[in-house]
Amino acid sequence: MKAFRVLNPGIQTTIQDLGRSDMMKYGIPISGATDRRSFLIANLLLRNRDNVAALETTLQGFKLQALRTITISITGADLDPWLNDQPAHQWTAFTMKEDEVLHFRKRRRGLRAYVAVQGGFDVPVMLGSRSTYLRGRIGTLLREGETLNICPSDSEASEEGLTIPQEYRPNFDWTDPIRVLMGPQDDCFTPWGIETFLNSTYRISPQCDRQGFRTEGPTIEIAKGPDIITDPIPPGSIQVPGDGKPIILLRDAQVTGGYAKIAVVARVEMDRLGQVMPGDTIRFQRVDRQTALNLLREEAHHLDELKALLR
Amino acid sequence: MDDTYPIIRPVGEDSILVEYEEEVSLEVNRKARQLAFGLEQASCPGLEEVIPTYRSVVVYFDPLRVDSEVVRGLIEEVNAHLVEIELPSPRLFRIPTVYNRTHGPDLDRVAEYTGLTPDEVIQLFSVHAYPVYCLGFICSLAYLGGVPEALHVSRLPTPRPFVPGGSVGFAGPQANILPVDSPSGFNYIGRTFVAVYDPREFPPTPIRPGDYIQCPAVSEGEARMAGEKHLGEFVEGFQST
Numbered sequence: 001m002k003a004f005r006v007l008n009p010g011i012q013t014t015i016q017d018l019g020r021s022d023m024m025k026y027g028i029p030i031s032g033a034t035d036r037r038s039f040l041i042a043n044l045l046l047r048n049r050d051n052v053a054a055l056e057t058t059l060q061g062f063k064l065q066a067l068r069t070i071t072i073s074i075t076g077a078d079l080d081p082w083l084n085d086q087p088a089h090q091w092t093a094f095t096m097k098e099d100e101v102l103h104f105r106k107r108r109r110g111l112r113a114y115v116a117v118q119g120g121f122d123v124p125v126m127l128g129s130r131s132t133y134l135r136g137r138i139g140t141l142l143r144e145g146e147t148l149n150i151c152p153s154d155s156e157a158s159e160e161g162l163t164i165p166q167e168y169r170p171n172f173d174w175t176d177p178i179r180v181l182m183g184p185q186d187d188c189f190t191p192w193g194i195e196t197f198l199n200s201t202y203r204i205s206p207q208c209d210r211q212g213f214r215t216e217g218p219t220i221e222i223a224k225g226p227d228i229i230t231d232p233i234p235p236g237s238i239q240v241p242g243d244g245k246p247i248i249l250l251r252d253a254q255v256t257g258g259y260a261k262i263a264v265v266a267r268v269e270m271d272r273l274g275q276v277m278p279g280d281t282i283r284f285q286r287v288d289r290q291t292a293l294n295l296l297r298e299e300a301h302h303l304d305e306l307k308a309l310l311r
Numbered sequence: 312m313d314d315t316y317p318i319i320r321p322v323g324e325d326s327i328l329v330e331y332e333e334e335v336s337l338e339v340n341r342k343a344r345q346l347a348f349g350l351e352q353a354s355c356p357g358l359e360e361v362i363p364t365y366r367s368v369v370v371y372f373d374p375l376r377v378d379s380e381v382v383r384g385l386i387e388e389v390n391a392h393l394v395e396i397e398l399p400s401p402r403l404f405r406i407p408t409v410y411n412r413t414h415g416p417d418l419d420r421v422a423e424y425t426g427l428t429p430d431e432v433i434q435l436f437s438v439h440a441y442p443v444y445c446l447g448f449i450c451s452l453a454y455l456g457g458v459p460e461a462l463h464v465s466r467l468p469t470p471r472p473f474v475p476g477g478s479v480g481f482a483g484p485q486a487n488i489l490p491v492d493s494p495s496g497f498n499y500i501g502r503t504f505v506a507v508y509d510p511r512e513f514p515p516t517p518i519r520p521g522d523y524i525q526c527p528a529v530s531e532g533e534a535r536m537a538g539e540k541h542l543g544e545f546v547e548g549f550q551s552t
Contacts, residue, residue: 023515024447025362127515133510137491181322183322184321229334230365231364232328232362234371236323256445266323292324293324
């Protein structure tokens, strides 16, 4: 079912869902929405199932025209979306009428916004997911003039005006440090190197995409290596190559590698990290496993609460 | 018996890393593959993914569904019976490859470095079958090992920003066939046109860790004709010697 025409694909717009499972052993990353929570909420607003595919658009410039009257939602980064000549709602379900144009004008906070539609975007399922994975030749960037299809919806009609209360919207603030669990190869670094890592501010370098980002900041002193026998790289790994500057790996990252990993970010920090952009600065804070687990439970509870609220 | 290994340690809050001896050898790699295979057979709710590499295995689980101690216990149990775990029989993929300067930009570099002629380099490389230690990196890249010592050449000082998919090359004892166009620091001496990766299929490559790959030398025309075929057509049972 034709639903939209892409007037301008913007900097980078792809179709994403929750990603691939059980594919890393075949050398395929999980991919999927970089800010999973915002993605889930976009679907929640439309009473879609969790895993229904949405658009992930980056920075600015994305412009699309509705080819039919359709209910959508926008979540994630604030990229100043406009519907024709009016600011568009964010974190709220609303109707786009046939021929209306949605335009993301300028980044204000965060990096990646989500556009969900009832039923979800219709592209072939590859290796169990509709998520685009550019390096793996799965899906492509959206192109100018392209028509986007949606799947027929199997859920009940969505409610225009359904909205997320302010306290459930992320603020994309990086003053709080990114919580990390040390290891698995923190023994490749000197105690001074670990101190440097935990007490310095790192600036996100221009090399920043869905695979991850490099950082600029104080050099982390290496005790041995940093080359190790190639082993798996969990998403959220912080690896330190020979130049001593941490590289943070996101959901499209290679699944194996040979640099020592000083730490892995707590699961609950993945969404926030998916919204940092070049020039932002971050710090790291060590937490223990139990704390990370409690945070994860809290977040799951938070999302359940929101689901109940919107029902 | 050395009971230092395996080392079992948590990674983040949702995975466990199991490490066998710190070396690249088929003997150690076999343990990692056996453990992964054993864990795949075990039924444990909340267990999500098991990924074997050279000497280690990472086990992912949903920490909200299963306690990490339960997963650790399962790992220890499977490890205790490792020797009894029968792996699938290895297979040999013989993938027709064209070797020349056009498709192998590093052929002369390797020849110079090793003191062999380009023809000797091709002959020596293409006659051997290389074991697949693991799949990973991107697009089901098979990590191959066992390149003869006479061919050991270090990586390029600066990686090439673009190497075409299908390129066949090596560095040190490692070799690979690039699944897709990619930057790489390996020394590439030839190319195959047989697709080693296809995301429209499941699994995206028929190659499994434990299999062997040989890249016999053929003419450009034969290599291109082979490219019309599916990788599965080049598989043979492997007779270990």
